[in-house]
Amino acid sequence: MLRVDIAKKLGDFTLAASFASEGRVTGLFGASGAGKSSLINIIAGLLRPDRGIVTLDGETLDDTAASVHVPPYRRRIGYVFQDARLFPHLDVQQNLDYGRRMNRLTEDRAQHKRVVDLLDIGALLTRRPGQLSGGERQRVAFGRALLSRPRLLLLDEPLGALDEGRKLEILPYLVRLRDEAGIPMVYVSHDAAELRQLATQIVMLKEGCITAFGGVKVLSVSSEQRG
Amino acid sequence: MFDISPTEWTAIQLSLRVATVATLIATPLGIGIAWLLARRDFWGKAFIDAVIYLPLVLPPVVTGYLLLLTFGKRGLIGGWLSDHLGIVFAFRWTGAALACGVMSFPLLVRPIRLSIEAVDRKLEQAAATLGAAPWRVFLTVTLPLALPGVLAGMVLGFAKAIGEFGATITFVSNIPGETQTISSAIYSLIQTPDGDVAALRLVLVSIFIATAALVASELFARRATQRLHGN
Numbered sequence: 001m002l003r004v005d006i007a008k009k010l011g012d013f014t015l016a017a018s019f020a021s022e023g024r025v026t027g028l029f030g031a032s033g034a035g036k037s038s039l040i041n042i043i044a045g046l047l048r049p050d051r052g053i054v055t056l057d058g059e060t061l062d063d064t065a066a067s068v069h070v071p072p073y074r075r076r077i078g079y080v081f082q083d084a085r086l087f088p089h090l091d092v093q094q095n096l097d098y099g100r101r102m103n104r105l106t107e108d109r110a111q112h113k114r115v116v117d118l119l120d121i122g123a124l125l126t127r128r129p130g131q132l133s134g135g136e137r138q139r140v141a142f143g144r145a146l147l148s149r150p151r152l153l154l155l156d157e158p159l160g161a162l163d164e165g166r167k168l169e170i171l172p173y174l175v176r177l178r179d180e181a182g183i184p185m186v187y188v189s190h191d192a193a194e195l196r197q198l199a200t201q202i203v204m205l206k207e208g209c210i211t212a213f214g215g216v217k218v219l220s221v222s223s224e225q226r227g
Numbered sequence: 228m229f230d231i232s233p234t235e236w237t238a239i240q241l242s243l244r245v246a247t248v249a250t251l252i253a254t255p256l257g258i259g260i261a262w263l264l265a266r267r268d269f270w271g272k273a274f275i276d277a278v279i280y281l282p283l284v285l286p287p288v289v290t291g292y293l294l295l296l297t298f299g300k301r302g303l304i305g306g307w308l309s310d311h312l313g314i315v316f317a318f319r320w321t322g323a324a325l326a327c328g329v330m331s332f333p334l335l336v337r338p339i340r341l342s343i344e345a346v347d348r349k350l351e352q353a354a355a356t357l358g359a360a361p362w363r364v365f366l367t368v369t370l371p372l373a374l375p376g377v378l379a380g381m382v383l384g385f386a387k388a389i390g391e392f393g394a395t396i397t398f399v400s401n402i403p404g405e406t407q408t409i410s411s412a413i414y415s416l417i418q419t420p421d422g423d424v425a426a427l428r429l430v431l432v433s434i435f436i437a438t439a440a441l442v443a444s445e446l447f448a449r450r451a452t453q454r455l456h457g458n
Contacts, residue, residue, distance in 0.1 A: 072352070081353065087350060088350075
């Protein structure tokens with residue numbers, strides 16, 4: 001279970017969010033500038049909250065009152081960025097293997113094969129990121145995050161940089177990921193349709209505040225309100 | 228014309244040794260300082276930045292004299308080093324290497340710092356979320372991506388060290404076989420009657436070494452760029 005109760009001032013903008021999530025896929029929904037990325041950067045440990053707490057499965061990751069801040073590399077939280085961020089000097093295989101090496105995990109061939117098959121990236125293993133299409137790059141980024149065996153997977157608009165065709169190419173993989181990988185996810189998007197397909201729970205953010213929380217139904221309420 | 232005399236050979240070999248040792252010792256230090264300046268904010272950063280660049284703008288003879296005051300036999304650091312560790316810089320080739328290292332340091336650090344600044348911090352963040360502690364992020368992401376800059380800095384530093392004259396001759400004098408590098412040998416030859424031909428030979432040698440270093444750096448940089456971008 002992920003519990004977040006934080007406040008963070010970023011320039012003129014104040015982010016104040018409090019929610020607890022038990023869902024398999026928590027959709028973080030809101031317009032751009034609503035504070036979604038800052039919120040998951042806080043969960044990842046890349047950004048420190050001004051005050052508040054973050055806990056995952058009972059372990060405290062941030063607690064400003066007790067001066068606790070677990071650095072990102074000790075959180076075991078995977079992160080898929082909008083811009084993939086593959087290491088350009090390593091080939092796909094080495095990118096996939098990076099998290100396992102850094103966490104000194106033993107090699108698990110079966111798991112490796114499962115992830116590679118799930119994402120259909122077997123044919124890309126010897127290529128460099130510079131030789132991949134945007135969609136391929138993003139699939140490798142999913143694989144790289146999964147193979148570090150995270151306790152939680154954060155996805156920050158992973159389809160945001162892709163055109164419609166590529167999105168449709170990736171979405172089925174994400175549904176499979178949700179149903180087969182068994183890792184809880186926080187999925188950030190400003191696309192309600194995307195979240196309807198993937199999320200099991202929605203946190204709605206507006207100008208730094210949570211305005212709604214609940215099942216996927218809250219998405220339709222909000223679009224009616226806006227329409 | 229092309230008969231290089233034993234004295235000249237000694238000067239060439241000494242120059243190569245001095246510049247190589249100076250570059251090899253300065254490089255790890257330079258990488259560390261370049262990283263600090265590029266990635267960290269700390270009290271006194273502007274001061275360190277200025278001190279590193281000082282040898283570039285001070286008259287070399289001033290730098291050489293300051294080295295003599297600190298690293299000479301009765302100098303603050305030099306005295307201690309020779310009493311406790313038996314390391315002597317004054318009038319030895321090691322002193323020439325120290326002078327060359329100090330003089331070439333700004334030229335070595337600058338490209339390394341620029342190339343570290345150019346490494347996308349987002350990649351470093353990604354590495355952290357994959358479980359890499361800061362020093363492993365540095366070794367597996369930052370340093371390999373900054374490698375072309377490191378090589379450029381090393382070549383530039385080496386070339387400067389080969390050509391260094393003022394600080395070296397002030398600090399360790401011009402002793403054939405011990406501290407007489409190509410530059411100080413040329414200087415001596417010019418002042419000797421009939422030394423012109425020998426001086427010209429050494430001039431050609433130094434042009435050759437400098438050109439070779441530049442070609443090598445170009446090759447390294449090209450290979451490194453290819454490796455990094457995988458095209």
